[in-house]
Amino acid sequence: MDTADLEARRARFDTIVRGVLDPLRRFLARRTDAATADDVLGDTLLVLWRRYDELPAEPLPFAYGVARLCLANAERGARRQRRLAGRIATVDPPREAPEPVGDDRLGEALAALSSDDAELLRLWAWEQLTPGEIGTVLDVTENAAAIRLHRARGRLRDKLRKIDTVGGHEGANGGRRP
């Protein structure tokens, strides 16, 4: 690759990254602590640079998919370190995802779902992705993503209904404590 090509790639990569950076930071902030988020962001950009030729015209779902794998990698590494330190048996693993803000019952309902269901719902509500885009992130077909999302919404509704009922019949939007 000659210098002009490299410069053109760098310029395009710079533009792409600036377009996806804030959504990526929010994606990570919703799923891990600040220090891990910063490390994983660096790893994600490195992988995106190395997979430059695969970047699609709409790079954000692809970038979320890379960030998701980098985060899983970082969490595996952290778990391994804890095991090596011999503390895993005595200390509960930390929660992987930060709590939803100001809605304890929603947090409880999300935590009661499988991690796959919770991730689908986060991608739908917080990243505001369509089923096709969710399919890109999770590397499944649009159809599979739509079906799984539909079921995950159903299961979240069930959990919320149970938790809200136990919590005093406050109604659908009354999950928040005074």
Added chain:
Amino acid sequence: MNDDDLLSRLRTADPASSLPPADPGRVAQLLEAAMSDTATPTHETRENGTRDRSPLTWLVAAAAVLLIVAAGVFGLVNRDHDQAPTAQGTVTALGYAPVHGRCMVPNIGVLQAQTIAFRGTLTTLTGGSATFRVDHWFKGGPTALAKVSAPVLGDLVDAAQLAVGQQYLISAQNGQVTACGFSGPADGRLAALYEQAYAG
């Protein structure tokens, strides 16, 4: 509760809604760190490892192995005619110059791009150089010893946490040791990374 109610309840509770904007300095730093990755852009990632390698890769690897075997056989057949090995032939000479800036995350791609990689025990650490007895060559060599010279030996000692008698993993490109996380004590993550990078 319909989908819209559910969506609205989830969105209200988004933990990233109050995330402050990115620090421009940090963004520039992250971008530069990513783009200074000198490994050839590849479809391989740390996630897929060697699983998705094309048959061509394995064919090239097989051809390389054949070439090495052929060279070995040729060497054996012709060894009677060879001169005794010179002193130079038993030591791999390397240099080290510290590189300033942020280190990239150690990864297999960069390791694979190295021209020299070995596991060795540090035997001497004097006079501006560190000498290793090579226990295993991953790439380059093979010589019994490898000697790394550095104008300021302290930089190398700090970069690779050198101590006599310990075993290290050292990699080099263009005759220069790659520190910054790619060379260091032969244990844990680095050992796993070398095994993965030079497997097969």
